[in-house]
Amino acid sequence: MKAYGFNLRQRILASVLVFLCCISSVYSDTHKQFFRHDGSEITYYLKQRGGKNLLVLIQGSDCNSIANNKFVNETFSDIYPDADVLTVEKYGINASLPWSDAVERSDCPKAYIRSDTPEQRVKDYIQIIGYLKNQSKYNKIIILGGSEGAVVANLITSQVNYIDRTIALNGGGRYFADDVIHSMKSEVPPEHINEAIKGFREFQKEIRAGNHVGELEMSNHGVNWWKVSLGINQYKVLSQTKRPILIIQTLNDNSVSVSAAMEMEEQLKKDNITFYQYPGLSHGFKDREDVLQVTPIVEDIKDWLSRASG
Numbered sequence: 001m002k003a004y005g006f007n008l009r010q011r012i013l014a015s016v017l018v019f020l021c022c023i024s025s026v027y028s029d030t031h032k033q034f035f036r037h038d039g040s041e042i043t044y045y046l047k048q049r050g051g052k053n054l055l056v057l058i059q060g061s062d063c064n065s066i067a068n069n070k071f072v073n074e075t076f077s078d079i080y081p082d083a084d085v086l087t088v089e090k091y092g093i094n095a096s097l098p099w100s101d102a103v104e105r106s107d108c109p110k111a112y113i114r115s116d117t118p119e120q121r122v123k124d125y126i127q128i129i130g131y132l133k134n135q136s137k138y139n140k141i142i143i144l145g146g147s148e149g150a151v152v153a154n155l156i157t158s159q160v161n162y163i164d165r166t167i168a169l170n171g172g173g174r175y176f177a178d179d180v181i182h183s184m185k186s187e188v189p190p191e192h193i194n195e196a197i198k199g200f201r202e203f204q205k206e207i208r209a210g211n212h213v214g215e216l217e218m219s220n221h222g223v224n225w226w227k228v229s230l231g232i233n234q235y236k237v238l239s240q241t242k243r244p245i246l247i248i249q250t251l252n253d254n255s256v257s258v259s260a261a262m263e264m265e266e267q268l269k270k271d272n273i274t275f276y277q278y279p280g281l282s283h284g285f286k287d288r289e290d291v292l293q294v295t296p297i298v299e300d301i302k303d304w305l306s307r308a309s310g
Contacts, residue, residue: 055080065094091115146169166245238264246308
Protein backbone atom coordinates (compact mmCIF):
# COMPACT_ATOMS: atom_id res chain seq x y z
CA MET A 1 0.00 0.00 0.00
CA LYS A 2 1.39 3.41 -1.00
CA ALA A 3 1.86 6.07 1.66
CA TYR A 4 1.53 9.31 -0.33
CA GLY A 5 3.15 12.43 1.16
CA PHE A 6 5.51 10.40 3.37
CA ASN A 7 9.25 10.71 3.09
CA LEU A 8 11.37 7.56 3.48
CA ARG A 9 12.01 8.06 7.20
CA GLN A 10 8.31 8.57 7.87
CA ARG A 11 7.45 5.48 5.89
CA ILE A 12 9.92 3.37 7.86
CA LEU A 13 8.63 4.75 11.16
CA ALA A 14 5.02 4.13 10.14
CA SER A 15 5.84 0.56 9.14
CA VAL A 16 7.57 -0.09 12.46
CA LEU A 17 4.61 1.32 14.41
CA VAL A 18 2.13 -0.81 12.47
CA PHE A 19 4.31 -3.87 12.98
CA LEU A 20 4.61 -3.26 16.73
CA CYS A 21 0.89 -2.63 17.00
CA CYS A 22 0.09 -5.90 15.28
CA ILE A 23 2.61 -7.83 17.34
CA SER A 24 1.27 -6.45 20.61
CA SER A 25 -2.29 -7.29 19.56
CA VAL A 26 -1.74 -10.76 18.20
CA TYR A 27 1.12 -12.00 20.33
CA SER A 28 0.69 -9.98 23.50
CA ASP A 29 1.63 -11.38 26.89
CA THR A 30 3.90 -14.04 25.40
CA HIS A 31 6.87 -12.87 27.47
CA LYS A 32 6.27 -15.74 29.89
CA GLN A 33 8.56 -18.54 28.72
CA PHE A 34 7.78 -22.25 28.87
CA PHE A 35 10.28 -25.06 28.38
CA ARG A 36 10.09 -28.78 27.73
CA HIS A 37 11.95 -31.42 29.70
CA ASP A 38 14.82 -31.33 27.17
CA GLY A 39 15.25 -27.57 27.54
CA SER A 40 13.64 -26.58 24.24
CA GLU A 41 11.29 -23.61 24.39
CA ILE A 42 7.59 -23.90 23.60
CA THR A 43 6.50 -21.25 21.11
CA TYR A 44 2.98 -20.02 21.70
CA TYR A 45 0.73 -17.08 20.86
CA LEU A 46 -1.86 -15.52 23.15
CA LYS A 47 -4.15 -13.16 21.32
CA GLN A 48 -5.48 -11.00 24.12
CA ARG A 49 -8.79 -9.28 23.57
CA GLY A 50 -9.65 -8.52 27.18
CA GLY A 51 -11.63 -11.74 27.29
CA LYS A 52 -13.02 -13.44 30.37
CA ASN A 53 -12.71 -16.82 28.66
CA LEU A 54 -9.93 -18.71 26.86
CA LEU A 55 -10.34 -20.33 23.45
CA VAL A 56 -7.61 -22.81 22.52
CA LEU A 57 -7.15 -23.73 18.83
CA ILE A 58 -5.22 -26.86 17.80
CA GLN A 59 -4.23 -27.56 14.19
CA GLY A 60 -3.70 -30.91 12.48
CA SER A 61 -0.61 -33.00 11.75
CA ASP A 62 0.86 -31.02 8.85
CA CYS A 63 4.35 -29.53 8.97
CA ASN A 64 3.22 -25.91 9.22
CA SER A 65 3.27 -23.04 11.69
CA ILE A 66 -0.03 -22.35 13.42
CA ALA A 67 0.86 -18.65 13.19
CA ASN A 68 0.63 -18.95 9.40
CA ASN A 69 -2.52 -21.09 9.36
CA LYS A 70 -5.05 -18.53 8.15
CA PHE A 71 -7.88 -21.03 7.91
CA VAL A 72 -7.77 -22.07 11.56
CA ASN A 73 -7.10 -18.59 12.92
CA GLU A 74 -9.66 -16.77 10.79
CA THR A 75 -12.40 -19.41 10.81
CA PHE A 76 -12.55 -20.41 14.45
CA SER A 77 -11.18 -17.50 16.52
CA ASP A 78 -14.65 -16.04 17.12
CA ILE A 79 -16.69 -19.14 17.94
CA TYR A 80 -16.92 -18.22 21.62
CA PRO A 81 -17.72 -14.71 22.91
CA ASP A 82 -15.44 -12.66 25.12
CA ALA A 83 -12.46 -14.99 24.69
CA ASP A 84 -8.72 -14.62 24.32
CA VAL A 85 -7.22 -17.07 21.81
CA LEU A 86 -4.28 -19.40 22.52
CA THR A 87 -2.35 -21.34 19.89
CA VAL A 88 0.81 -23.41 20.39
CA GLU A 89 3.46 -24.39 17.87
CA LYS A 90 4.64 -27.96 17.49
CA TYR A 91 8.13 -28.99 18.50
CA GLY A 92 10.76 -27.40 16.24
CA ILE A 93 8.38 -25.06 14.41
CA ASN A 94 7.90 -21.30 14.62
CA ALA A 95 6.41 -18.53 12.50
CA SER A 96 9.49 -18.37 10.25
CA LEU A 97 8.33 -21.56 8.49
CA PRO A 98 6.28 -20.39 5.47
CA TRP A 99 2.89 -21.92 4.81
CA SER A 100 2.78 -24.89 2.44
CA ASP A 101 -0.06 -27.09 1.18
CA ALA A 102 2.37 -29.86 0.22
CA VAL A 103 1.82 -33.25 1.84
CA GLU A 104 5.58 -33.53 2.25
CA ARG A 105 7.96 -30.57 2.21
CA SER A 106 11.75 -30.53 1.93
CA ASP A 107 12.15 -27.66 4.40
CA CYS A 108 10.32 -29.39 7.25
CA PRO A 109 12.52 -28.86 10.35
CA LYS A 110 14.51 -31.91 11.43
CA ALA A 111 13.76 -31.19 15.08
CA TYR A 112 10.05 -31.43 14.29
CA ILE A 113 10.44 -34.72 12.43
CA ARG A 114 12.53 -36.13 15.26
CA SER A 115 10.52 -35.00 18.28
CA ASP A 116 6.94 -34.05 17.39
CA THR A 117 4.22 -36.42 18.64
CA PRO A 118 0.59 -36.01 19.71
CA GLU A 119 1.75 -36.85 23.23
CA GLN A 120 4.31 -34.01 23.19
CA ARG A 121 1.69 -31.61 21.91
CA VAL A 122 -0.63 -32.55 24.78
CA LYS A 123 2.14 -31.87 27.30
CA ASP A 124 2.92 -28.50 25.73
CA TYR A 125 -0.69 -27.37 25.72
CA ILE A 126 -1.35 -28.58 29.27
CA GLN A 127 1.71 -26.75 30.58
CA ILE A 128 0.58 -23.43 29.14
CA ILE A 129 -3.18 -23.80 29.71
CA GLY A 130 -2.52 -24.93 33.27
CA TYR A 131 -0.42 -21.85 33.95
CA LEU A 132 -3.09 -19.54 32.53
CA LYS A 133 -5.77 -21.37 34.52
CA ASN A 134 -3.80 -20.92 37.74
CA GLN A 135 -3.70 -17.18 37.13
CA SER A 136 -7.47 -17.29 37.80
CA LYS A 137 -8.02 -15.04 34.83
CA TYR A 138 -10.47 -17.06 32.78
CA ASN A 139 -13.98 -18.18 33.67
CA LYS A 140 -14.16 -20.89 31.02
CA ILE A 141 -11.68 -22.71 28.81
CA ILE A 142 -12.84 -23.99 25.42
CA ILE A 143 -10.62 -26.09 23.14
CA LEU A 144 -11.13 -26.84 19.45
CA GLY A 145 -8.98 -29.09 17.30
CA GLY A 146 -9.16 -30.50 13.80
CA SER A 147 -7.83 -33.80 12.43
CA GLU A 148 -4.85 -34.70 14.67
CA GLY A 149 -5.71 -31.55 16.59
CA ALA A 150 -9.06 -33.16 17.44
CA VAL A 151 -7.26 -36.16 18.93
CA VAL A 152 -4.95 -33.84 20.88
CA ALA A 153 -7.99 -31.90 22.16
CA ASN A 154 -9.64 -35.13 23.33
CA LEU A 155 -6.42 -36.27 25.02
CA ILE A 156 -6.12 -32.96 26.88
CA THR A 157 -9.75 -33.17 27.99
CA SER A 158 -9.23 -36.70 29.31
CA GLN A 159 -6.15 -35.73 31.34
CA VAL A 160 -7.19 -32.51 33.11
CA ASN A 161 -10.37 -31.35 34.84
CA TYR A 162 -10.46 -27.70 33.84
CA ILE A 163 -11.52 -27.87 30.17
CA ASP A 164 -15.14 -26.69 30.07
CA ARG A 165 -16.03 -27.53 26.45
CA THR A 166 -14.25 -29.43 23.67
CA ILE A 167 -14.89 -29.44 19.92
CA ALA A 168 -13.22 -32.20 17.87
CA LEU A 169 -13.45 -31.92 14.08
CA ASN A 170 -12.77 -34.90 11.81
CA GLY A 171 -10.62 -36.75 14.33
CA GLY A 172 -11.48 -40.21 13.05
CA GLY A 173 -12.32 -43.34 15.00
CA ARG A 174 -10.69 -45.57 17.56
CA TYR A 175 -7.36 -46.23 15.83
CA PHE A 176 -5.20 -44.10 13.54
CA ALA A 177 -4.32 -47.20 11.49
CA ASP A 178 -7.92 -47.32 10.26
CA ASP A 179 -7.55 -43.75 9.01
CA VAL A 180 -4.34 -44.56 7.16
CA ILE A 181 -5.92 -47.53 5.38
CA HIS A 182 -9.04 -45.51 4.58
CA SER A 183 -6.87 -42.80 3.04
CA MET A 184 -4.88 -45.38 1.06
CA LYS A 185 -8.08 -46.78 -0.45
CA SER A 186 -8.91 -43.36 -1.88
CA GLU A 187 -5.45 -42.89 -3.40
CA VAL A 188 -4.04 -46.31 -4.35
CA PRO A 189 -5.33 -48.02 -7.54
CA PRO A 190 -7.65 -50.97 -6.73
CA GLU A 191 -5.27 -53.50 -8.27
CA HIS A 192 -2.53 -52.46 -5.82
CA ILE A 193 -4.50 -51.73 -2.66
CA ASN A 194 -4.18 -55.17 -1.04
CA GLU A 195 -0.42 -55.12 -1.46
CA ALA A 196 -0.27 -51.57 -0.08
CA ILE A 197 -2.34 -52.48 2.98
CA LYS A 198 -0.17 -55.54 3.60
CA GLY A 199 2.93 -53.34 3.46
CA PHE A 200 1.43 -50.88 5.92
CA ARG A 201 0.47 -53.65 8.34
CA GLU A 202 4.05 -54.92 8.25
CA PHE A 203 5.28 -51.38 8.87
CA GLN A 204 2.86 -51.12 11.81
CA LYS A 205 4.26 -54.32 13.33
CA GLU A 206 7.82 -53.03 12.93
CA ILE A 207 6.92 -49.78 14.69
CA ARG A 208 5.17 -51.62 17.51
CA ALA A 209 8.18 -53.91 17.95
CA GLY A 210 10.53 -50.93 18.13
CA ASN A 211 12.66 -52.07 15.22
CA HIS A 212 13.09 -48.52 13.89
CA VAL A 213 15.45 -46.38 15.94
CA GLY A 214 15.62 -42.91 14.46
CA GLU A 215 16.24 -43.14 10.76
CA LEU A 216 12.60 -43.35 9.73
CA GLU A 217 10.84 -40.44 8.04
CA MET A 218 7.47 -40.86 6.38
CA SER A 219 5.07 -38.03 5.45
CA ASN A 220 7.30 -35.56 7.34
CA HIS A 221 6.94 -37.62 10.53
CA GLY A 222 9.56 -39.60 12.42
CA VAL A 223 9.42 -42.91 14.23
CA ASN A 224 8.29 -41.37 17.54
CA TRP A 225 5.28 -39.75 15.91
CA TRP A 226 4.27 -42.96 14.19
CA LYS A 227 4.68 -45.04 17.33
CA VAL A 228 2.59 -42.69 19.47
CA SER A 229 -0.07 -42.06 16.81
CA LEU A 230 -0.57 -45.75 16.05
CA GLY A 231 -0.81 -46.52 19.76
CA ILE A 232 -3.64 -44.12 20.62
CA ASN A 233 -7.02 -45.70 21.39
CA GLN A 234 -9.38 -42.77 20.93
CA TYR A 235 -12.38 -44.75 22.18
CA LYS A 236 -10.57 -45.32 25.47
CA VAL A 237 -9.57 -41.65 25.61
CA LEU A 238 -13.13 -40.43 25.11
CA SER A 239 -14.48 -42.98 27.58
CA GLN A 240 -12.45 -41.24 30.28
CA THR A 241 -13.91 -37.79 29.63
CA LYS A 242 -16.64 -36.14 31.71
CA ARG A 243 -16.89 -32.62 30.30
CA PRO A 244 -19.09 -31.77 27.26
CA ILE A 245 -17.53 -32.72 23.92
CA LEU A 246 -18.85 -32.02 20.42
CA ILE A 247 -17.52 -34.43 17.82
CA ILE A 248 -17.97 -33.33 14.21
CA GLN A 249 -17.45 -35.73 11.33
CA THR A 250 -17.89 -34.96 7.63
CA LEU A 251 -19.07 -37.99 5.70
CA ASN A 252 -17.07 -37.53 2.49
CA ASP A 253 -13.77 -37.51 4.38
CA ASN A 254 -10.91 -39.29 2.60
CA SER A 255 -8.35 -38.59 5.33
CA VAL A 256 -9.98 -40.38 8.27
CA SER A 257 -12.18 -43.45 8.37
CA VAL A 258 -15.80 -42.33 8.49
CA SER A 259 -17.03 -45.87 9.18
CA ALA A 260 -14.62 -46.19 12.13
CA ALA A 261 -15.79 -42.83 13.47
CA MET A 262 -19.44 -43.91 13.18
CA GLU A 263 -18.68 -47.22 14.87
CA MET A 264 -17.01 -45.39 17.74
CA GLU A 265 -20.04 -43.12 18.03
CA GLU A 266 -22.34 -46.12 18.39
CA GLN A 267 -20.10 -47.73 21.00
CA LEU A 268 -19.51 -44.69 23.21
CA LYS A 269 -23.05 -43.72 24.20
CA LYS A 270 -21.91 -41.12 26.73
CA ASP A 271 -24.18 -38.30 27.83
CA ASN A 272 -21.35 -35.76 27.71
CA ILE A 273 -20.55 -36.44 24.03
CA THR A 274 -22.57 -35.02 21.14
CA PHE A 275 -22.05 -36.13 17.52
CA TYR A 276 -22.80 -34.01 14.46
CA GLN A 277 -22.50 -35.45 10.95
CA TYR A 278 -22.23 -33.51 7.69
CA PRO A 279 -22.98 -35.47 4.48
CA GLY A 280 -21.17 -34.60 1.28
CA LEU A 281 -18.31 -32.65 2.85
CA SER A 282 -14.60 -33.47 2.67
CA HIS A 283 -11.96 -33.47 5.40
CA GLY A 284 -11.43 -29.77 4.66
CA PHE A 285 -15.20 -29.02 4.76
CA LYS A 286 -15.60 -28.69 0.98
CA ASP A 287 -18.56 -30.02 -1.01
CA ARG A 288 -18.40 -32.08 -4.19
CA GLU A 289 -18.01 -28.89 -6.24
CA ASP A 290 -14.93 -28.04 -4.15
CA VAL A 291 -16.74 -25.14 -2.48
CA LEU A 292 -15.91 -24.46 1.17
CA GLN A 293 -18.96 -25.04 3.38
CA VAL A 294 -17.51 -24.35 6.82
CA THR A 295 -19.86 -21.49 7.76
CA PRO A 296 -22.83 -23.74 8.68
CA ILE A 297 -20.48 -25.85 10.81
CA VAL A 298 -19.17 -22.78 12.62
CA GLU A 299 -22.74 -21.66 13.31
CA ASP A 300 -23.63 -25.11 14.66
CA ILE A 301 -20.58 -24.99 16.93
CA LYS A 302 -21.61 -21.58 18.24
CA ASP A 303 -25.14 -22.83 18.86
CA TRP A 304 -23.88 -25.93 20.69
CA LEU A 305 -21.55 -23.84 22.84
CA SER A 306 -24.36 -21.47 23.79
CA ARG A 307 -26.64 -24.36 24.76
CA ALA A 308 -23.92 -26.36 26.50
CA SER A 309 -22.99 -23.29 28.50
CA GLY A 310 -26.54 -22.45 29.41
